[in-house]
Amino acid sequence: MMREFEAKDGIMQIGGVSTVDIAEEFGTPVYVTDEQRLRENYRNIYGAFSRFMDTRIHYACKANTNLAILRVLEQEGSGIDAVSIGEVKTCLKAGFSPDRIMYTGVNVSDRELKEVTDLGVMVNLDSVCEMERLASIAPGVDVSFRITPGVGSGHSAKVTTGNKGAKFGIPLDQVISTYARAKDLGFNVKGIHAHIGSGGQVVEPFMDMMEVLIELVNEIKNLGIDLEFIDMGGGIGVPYRPQEEEMDVGELAMNLTDMIQEETDVKTIVLEPGRYIICDTTILLTRVNDVKDAGVKKYVGVDAGFNTLIRPAMYDSYHHVALANRFGKACTDKYDVVGPICESGDYIAHDRVLPDPQVGDLVAVYDAGAYGFSMASRYNSRPLCAEVMVCDGKADLIREAETVEEQWTRQVIPERLRL
Ligand SMILES: *Cc1c(COP(=O)(O)O)cnc(C)c1O
Secondary structure (H helix, E strand, O other), rough: OOOOOEOOOOOEEOOOHHHHHHHHHHHHOOOEHHHHHHHHHHHHHHHHHHHOOOEEEEEHHHHHHHHHHHHHHHHHOOOEEOOHHHHHHHHHHHOHHHHHEOOOOOOOOOOHHHHHHHOOOEEEEEOOHHHHHHHHHHHOOOOEEHHHHOOOOOOOOEEEOOOOOOOOOEEEHHHHHHOOOOOOOOOOOOEEEOOEOOOOOOOOHHHHHHHHHHHHHHHHHHOOOOOOEEOOOOOOOOOOOOOOOOOOOHHHHHHHHHHHHHHHHOOOOEEOOOOOHHHHHHHEEEEEEEEEEEEOOOOEEEEEOOOOOOOHHHHOOOOOOOEEHHHHHHHHEEEEEOOOOOOOOOOEEEEEEEEOOOOOOOEOOOOOOOOOOOOOOOOOOOOOOEEEEOOEEEEEEEEOOOOHHHHHHOOOOOOHHOO
């Protein structure tokens, strides 16, 4: 089931703080993250797998790279899945040691590979070409390989990554020759990795992927390479709708670890959950600026658009919405919740029943922690918004809102055009 929130005097609360107070103190739009929930989500997923075998959780930080959020996960003992040098450096800044970070880039430059390996971060290779390039940049380092398992899963075709012919990973028929070549090149080959996609809600594709990985592990063993870990990637979905079922991570963990322990000598499972850990920790609070009856449709115009949260516009994703300042009130009519961006595709929610929204009301957008702020943009010259963390009844600013002026600081007007 989707996460539920408490109300106090008709006002939605998060982490023991009133959403109305947060909006007043920090302005809107604002992302609000519940620290306690973040810790709980980490412990849930780690606990589900570590009951059965040695487990490493590598939080896929592209979902959300706020430094305060990374600090919480560093304290919890998490590792990191990073996909760029920017993410690697951000996680080092947040206190992760290089050995807790694995870098899984795709189509990355020699320069980036050098920077990553110079920092002591392990590379998970995506192609034969990348392996050959790395051999001359950082010979003999620890590596693993991302393979294309031929199994895809995800909430949208745009985030399905493991299917045959995908741009990601070593094609199945080249995997064994690639491991043999890596050994010849003198790399220290540690593991095997696959990531089937993001937001899958069923266990089966993960089992199908694991079957493929296990067969490969045993063929790779015949080359004289004993792998230390199997990395099953991320992609565990979460319920975005009120009545939607959760994936049973206990069952997922039991099935996958069973397969590994029965059929291989591999001792460690690695997972890279992003969405699962961060999604429901965070709501987006946005103020109603305008209401409009357009005849065939009624609109609630808020101050967050696809510049703030792009998932509805980009993936047709569902995010639950509620009026935070009249929480749980009886609903009157159906509305589209739309933003301030000058495009028809700019929306937060379609056809939602809400209790007679008025100018000045506060809309809470649920499950905004994953791929929310991290995909935000400055489109329409709207500054990036603030982020707040709540814990035990206290709210802390964890990112100041940008200013319009900051958008000009890197721009240069040639002399001949100056004012
Ligand atoms: C995006 C990504 C993940 C995380 O996906 P979620 O759906 O957020 O769990 C994990 N591993 C890799 C390599 C990724 O690119």
